[in-house]
Amino acid sequence: MIHCFGDSATLGRQLARELGVTAHLAKVHQFPDGETLVRVSPNVHKQAILIRSLHRPNSKLIEMILAADALRRAGAQRVILVAPYLPYMRQDAVFSPGEPISQKVIADCLGRSFDRIVTIEPHLHRTHQMGDVFPCSADALSAASVIGRWIERTGRNTLVVGPDEESAPWIRRIAEEARLPFVVGKKQRLGDRRVEIEFPELPTRRRAVIVDDIASSGGTLAVAARTLFRKGITTVDAAIVHAIFAPRALGRIRSAGIRNLVSCDTIPHSTNVIRTLPLLTAALKEWSQ
Numbered sequence: 001m002i003h004c005f006g007d008s009a010t011l012g013r014q015l016a017r018e019l020g021v022t023a024h025l026a027k028v029h030q031f032p033d034g035e036t037l038v039r040v041s042p043n044v045h046k047q048a049i050l051i052r053s054l055h056r057p058n059s060k061l062i063e064m065i066l067a068a069d070a071l072r073r074a075g076a077q078r079v080i081l082v083a084p085y086l087p088y089m090r091q092d093a094v095f096s097p098g099e100p101i102s103q104k105v106i107a108d109c110l111g112r113s114f115d116r117i118v119t120i121e122p123h124l125h126r127t128h129q130m131g132d133v134f135p136c137s138a139d140a141l142s143a144a145s146v147i148g149r150w151i152e153r154t155g156r157n158t159l160v161v162g163p164d165e166e167s168a169p170w171i172r173r174i175a176e177e178a179r180l181p182f183v184v185g186k187k188q189r190l191g192d193r194r195v196e197i198e199f200p201e202l203p204t205r206r207r208a209v210i211v212d213d214i215a216s217s218g219g220t221l222a223v224a225a226r227t228l229f230r231k232g233i234t235t236v237d238a239a240i241v242h243a244i245f246a247p248r249a250l251g252r253i254r255s256a257g258i259r260n261l262v263s264c265d266t267i268p269h270s271t272n273v274i275r276t277l278p279l280l281t282a283a284l285k286e287w288s289q
């Protein structure tokens with residue numbers, strides 16, 4: 001059985017249809033003091049799948065942990081979390097003295113509540129595998145194939161561009177799928193919204209598609225686009241996985257001249273064009289065999 005929340009009901013029902021199981025809506029009650037109570041369907045099977053993308057994460061994290069407990073108390077022996085977007089993965093080191101490693105804290109917390117966690121393209125730069133941080137089974141599905149196929153369908157005279165060196169192996173896979181050349185930049189973060197990016201010599205191409213796992217402030221896409229225009233690219237499009245888009249991000253991206261901005265549907269947004277349901281369905285079908 002699939003259990004979803006109001007904001008993940010569409011995805012939950014689609015996934016349930018693909019898997020031939022039923023979907024149930026969990027309810028969240030907010031007490032006057034701000035605490036929440038989660039109620040799941042008490043008719044659970046041995047295995048329960050909770051599905052929800054965890055952007056705007058703080059309240060959702062609490063709700064997911066409460067829901068996992070509720071499912072176990074109702075009789076589920078195995079509780080799986082499907083979170084197409086998994087938050088807190090970027091703080092994977094103490095960047096300045098006095099900071100936590102948020103990735104580890106959140107992974108420990110979720111790993112104690114769930115038997116398995118599945119997500120799409122978590123930001124694992126210094127941590128190479130989910131198993132290095134999660135104390136339960138944890139799987140990261142790659143969106144490289146679906147993004148690569150979208151790029152291939154949308155034009156030939158194209159260069160695939162990664163904004164930072166850390167993304168090089170991922171960008172290479174996407175470029176191979178699209179059968180196009182690629183470059184990666186050197187990015188330096190100067191603040192929450194400010195970055196600098198340098199690119200090497202570019203092969204002659206009219207169009208570039210910048211590919212990134214997350215767009216938050218939009219600073220990375222905007223700076224990458226401006227730098228590419230300065231280097232002679234005439235059309236810049238962008239394909240991202242997780243459309244977080246902080247306030248004013250879209251304006252920042254559009255004013256940098258990016259023509260077509262598309263995202264995967266891991267976070268519901270008007271830019272969603274690339275479907276990830278087939279990735280989730282295939283993974284869940286494989287595990288249940």
Ligand code: R5P
Nearest residue numbers: 213214215216217218219220
């Ligand atoms: C960072 O390494 C990520 O891959 C993204 O480039 C970053 O999170 C984008 O953030 P922003 O849109 O705020 O520049």
